[in-house]
Amino acid sequence: MTYLITGVTGQLGSAILEKVSETVAKEDIAVLVRSQEKGQAFAQAGYEVRVGDFSDQAKLVENFKGIDRLMFVSSAPGQEVTREQQHRNVLAAAKEAGVSALVYTSISNGDKSSAILAPDHIVTEALIKASGISYKILRNDWYIENEADIIASAQKDGFFYHAGGSGKVGWALRREYGYAAANALTGDFDSNAVYELAGDLHTYADLAKALSTILGKEVEARGISSQEYRQSLAQAGLPEPVQAIVAGIQDDIANHQLEVSHSDFEALLGHAPLDLVESLKEIIG
Template sequence: MKYLVTGATGGYGTYALGFLKALVPISDIAVLARTEEKAAPLKAAGFDVRLADYSDLTALEQAFTGIDRLLFVSGAPGNRQAEHQNVVDAAKSAGISYIAYTSFPQAERATSDLAADHIYTEKAIEKSGIAHTFLRNNWYFENEMPIIAAALSTGKFVYNAPTGKVGWALKREYAEVGAKALAGADFPEVLELSGKILTYAELAQALKAVSDKEFEVVAADDKTFVSHLVETGLPDFVAELFLGFQKDIEAKDLDVESKDFEKALGHSLTDTKEALKELLA
């Protein structure tokens, strides 16, 4: 059996490989990277390196040769639907028998612009006839580091989703499920991977407890939220991107109650305070 992880040089992919090599022989693990330079550490670690970009169907077909099971880490927004279609087409052409795909929470019902590419990809995988698991990852605690860092440096925890709730968990925990899926765990076609549902106000209180710092918690308007992040060093376009995330959260796109995560892991998720300690260490 030959396994391949895409996005192998990114944060999620790195964590997934760490878990995967404890489940299957490293000689059976291939990784996909865009360049030899990026892949050099993986090659040195003993992984079978395949080079391809999601935009290049021919290269993907070559990279997927001999692969049985694929952990398909979603690409960056932009031309994502066409690129993801290439991955699915190449997987079918190569005879891949299973795909685990990192998708979006409650994808078929989400209103976020981010969800559209994931809905498209889920449908493409279904049409391909390849067995699959959609890993509908909620939100990484790591995604909140700009807001957290700003709170610790300025004394103000500023957010824009006053009633929104999120199922945060650590990136490594999502990646552990991805590795288990790839290695052959008996998972259903859809896993709603959501941690304990919390508001930003609750997250702020947990941060106060672990940082031993007092700061003001502010549910801000759009302009104040963006300007606060810009003042702490984020480029304008990144701050605007974070505002978009806040709008999705306020629209309840990440308010997903599910027991799938801990069931798939086979153990408890990291407690919120412990997760924050890990991020701040």
């Protein structure tokens, strides 16, 4: 059985690689990187390095030859080649190369989501289901690491701003999402499956309370309007496309787009993910 893992230079992909390597021999694992330079450390560690990226479908066909299972970590939005087109390239190449099974990282509530980041995932999920390749789709909620700015503000000033209203988020550590993905990749593919993955649901007020517990001082979550939040991003000097995504995610949270009715996280991870306090402790160190 041969495996190829994408996104290994990122935090999610590196966690997946780490976990897969616990049960799969390195000689059976290939990694996809954008350049030989980026692949040096992986080659030195004993992994097969394949150089390519999602924008080049023909090259991807070569990258995927001889691979049984593909760990398809979704690409980042906002690149020169659109994420939708990149994902189309991956799936067309995987099918042509004869990949038998894949795991894909999607978004909470998948094809029912109206979140700002959802459209590309909706298209990709549909393409996967029509591809004929055995699949597991992992609908990941929100990484607690994405709240780094809030955590830093709480540590410094004892408060943070948000525009998420009373919306709830299934925050969990990125590495836990990675470990769950690794288990999906190395597990049985007896039937196609879609997994909703989320930690316990919490509001930003809950996050402030958890930070208060850890820091030993009162932390206040200050809710502001979506317009005020966008203005603060502009004042901070963020490029307009980044402003749109960051503010859009806050709108999604306020509109309950990251709330899930159930989670398969514990079953796929093999144990319950860390609770909010313990997750924050790991980040703060």
